[in-house]
Amino acid sequence: MMSRFLNYLARNKVQIILVMGLSIISLFLCVLALTNSFVFKAQIKDLKKIFQTDTDKIGVLNFSYVKDENRFGDDINEIKNIIRKDYGFICGAYTESYIYFEELWNNKVYLECNEEEYKGTFYEEYLSLSDVIMVDPEMMDIVDCGILKEDLLPITIGDELYYPIYVGSDFKHIIEIDDVLTSDTFGTKYIVKGYIEDTIWFSYYDPIEFPASPMKHKFIAPFGNEERTDSMTQLSTVNQIFIKGNVLKESDIRQIEKLASQKDIKISISTIEEKIQQFKVDNMEIMRNQYSFAIVVMICSMISISSLFCAFILMRIKEYGIRLAFGESKERLICTMVGRHLVYISIAMLIVILFAKKYFDATVLGEFSQLYNKSLVGYAFPITILVSILYTLISLIPPIIMINRMELVQLVKEEEI
Amino acid sequence: MIELVDISKIYKNGEQETVALKDVSLTIEDGEFVAIMGTSGSGKSTLLHILGCMDKPTKGTYLLMGEDITHFKSRQLSKIRKSKITFVFQNFALMEKYTAYENIELPLLHRGISTRQRKKIILDAVRQLDIESQLYKLPKEMSGGQQQRVALARALVSGADIILADEPTGALDHATSMELMSILKEYNQKGKTVIIVTHDKEVAEFADKVIRIEDGALE
Ligand SMILES: Nc1ncnc2c1ncn2[C@@H]1O[C@H](COP(=O)(O)OP(=O)(O)O)[C@@H](O)[C@H]1O
Numbered sequence A: 001m002m003s004r005f006l007n008y009l010a011r012n013k014v015q016i017i018l019v020m021g022l023s024i025i026s027l028f029l030c031v032l033a034l035t036n037s038f039v040f041k042a043q044i045k046d047l048k049k050i051f052q053t054d055t056d057k058i059g060v061l062n063f064s065y066v067k068d069e070n071r072f073g074d075d076i077n078e079i080k081n082i083i084r085k086d087y088g089f090i091c092g093a094y095t096e097s098y099i100y101f102e103e104l105w106n107n108k109v110y111l112e113c114n115e116e117e118y119k120g121t122f123y124e125e126y127l128s129l130s131d132v133i134m135v136d137p138e139m140m141d142i143v144d145c146g147i148l149k150e151d152l153l154p155i156t157i158g159d160e161l162y163y164p165i166y167v168g169s170d171f172k173h174i175i176e177i178d179d180v181l182t183s184d185t186f187g188t189k190y191i192v193k194g195y196i197e198d199t200i201w202f203s204y205y206d207p208i209e210f211p212a213s214p215m216k217h218k219f220i221a222p223f224g225n226e227e228r229t230d231s232m233t234q235l236s237t238v239n240q241i242f243i244k245g246n247v248l249k250e251s252d253i254r255q256i257e258k259l260a261s262q263k264d265i266k267i268s269i270s271t272i273e274e275k276i277q278q279f280k281v282d283n284m285e286i287m288r289n290q291y292s293f294a295i296v297v298m299i300c301s302m303i304s305i306s307s308l309f310c311a312f313i314l315m316r317i318k319e320y321g322i323r324l325a326f327g328e329s330k331e332r333l334i335c336t337m338v339g340r341h342l343v344y345i346s347i348a349m350l351i352v353i354l355f356a357k358k359y360f361d362a363t364v365l366g367e368f369s370q371l372y373n374k375s376l377v378g379y380a381f382p383i384t385i386l387v388s389i390l391y392t393l394i395s396l397i398p399p400i401i402m403i404n405r406m407e408l409v410q411l412v413k414e415e416e417i
Numbered sequence B: 001m002i003e004l005v006d007i008s009k010i011y012k013n014g015e016q017e018t019v020a021l022k023d024v025s026l027t028i029e030d031g032e033f034v035a036i037m038g039t040s041g042s043g044k045s046t047l048l049h050i051l052g053c054m055d056k057p058t059k060g061t062y063l064l065m066g067e068d069i070t071h072f073k074s075r076q077l078s079k080i081r082k083s084k085i086t087f088v089f090q091n092f093a094l095m096e097k098y099t100a101y102e103n104i105e106l107p108l109l110h111r112g113i114s115t116r117q118r119k120k121i122i123l124d125a126v127r128q129l130d131i132e133s134q135l136y137k138l139p140k141e142m143s144g145g146q147q148q149r150v151a152l153a154r155a156l157v158s159g160a161d162i163i164l165a166d167e168p169t170g171a172l173d174h175a176t177s178m179e180l181m182s183i184l185k186e187y188n189q190k191g192k193t194v195i196i197v198t199h200d201k202e203v204a205e206f207a208d209k210v211i212r213i214e215d216g217a218l219e
């Protein structure tokens, strides 16, 4: 059985190479389109999961101009406070930065723990850095990460002020509850109040257009007094400042924008829903192109494979006549053909899987890699396997009809076998 | 035993009808050696194709070993062609891209016979026919006589008791033809039913019985 199949392969190299080539190209395009669209969908789903409420009740401040960057810390605090007091909106910002904690500086286990996580990134040289998400406690009323606003309020012990910090579950074995961590930037002291398990947080680059990532290797803490007024720190919250209200009235929004412009800061406020819609529109175009391209290529290659098989049968019409004469049934001939093609398609699929993994590893940004892997394995591959079976069966319909219409006696006469 | 009762075959080509066989009735006993003779176009091949279950009659009844197979489906007919009836063709009908071995193996495939068992059967057959040395050659590397022996080996291994041959000597020279006929005669003496179509009187002399056909009817 096996050796017969190998003999067959050796005898039909050209046909097989053509069929495989066509299949690989079209299945790869299929994987590509499916992966991208799934990544996109998953990304938006994650995003909606992070926000607690409907995304049309949450707005984001888009900055286009800040005149005096040195005053930004004070200005933005004033603006945030007015938004909270005068308009009754919840308003909060976040940023993510890598900082040193004095207590972890020389902790060997901690460095080892970071080694794997930071491998291949800029931070692999700086293993003692910790990835900290800093937020206004109000953020906890906007997003859902299992921590309440009250959990982030400062604590006084003796006459020292501590800020609560929550630690990713990766560090459970290193950092204990009530441990103290001291930031070396402003000397802010944190006290560990809990762990964060399976939660995701916005991307470091952009909350909407980049995928959220797990927090298990991060810390989350409120801005300390220094960070809150530090212009550098606050500048890094630009485009990551949210407002939330039961209704975001158009007039209120215009007033807030005006308020900012009085401080020479140009902002426009749009709802998260608007941003998502815009992102969708931008992506849809690309998606549509990818899908149409994949479908066109797939149809073309199905037609080619079909004609290839038909031509192949015609070339071997004598062999088919002989096989039928000596008792092979048409069903057997058809099954053999379908079976062989399924084997080619499986090999092609295997090559596509390996190649797609390599391709995405090489081209996808680190931020996206997890999402891409998830959608490749969980979505694109299974669907492409189904598509490939369908693709095989459809492209084999004409050759199957051809075999089915063969008349043995006609073959015997015409070919004078 | 083969029994044809009032078999007719009519080809329809649009308006035009060709009667290739007209009410043919005949009986061939097990172990007989029969030659079918007639002029070109008289319906010899048509008759042989119907006998060999490659074609169905338009009218009439076909009894094979007592069983009415007239209305068998194509899949049932292929089963008969696999194990009960086998063929030798004028142009040998070997698959060009396959070795002698693979050609001979054809009727043994998909019958639940192990590779080793198949090999044994094939080796037995080629030894009898003296073509052991040709086993791994392609048809084009063999002489006509050798190719026809390979075709005979293929017919032999199927285990079929009925061998049908349409002008089996048509492509062979005289000496080789006679050799082939003696082999067929040998098989016949071992119990196989042999039915051949031929023009050649000398070839027909090997048969026990000659059936003459003219314009689709037996004489
Ligand atoms: N497929 C066909 N369509 C129409 N007529 C056919 C067909 N096959 C054979 N015939 C006709 O049937 C008759 C018998 O043909 P055949 O059995 O091949 O004769 P033979 O083998 O004796 O030369 C011939 O007249 C031939 O033209």
Ligand SMILES: [Mg+2]
Pocket (backbone or CB within 6 Å): B044, B045, B046
């Ligand atoms: Mg003829």
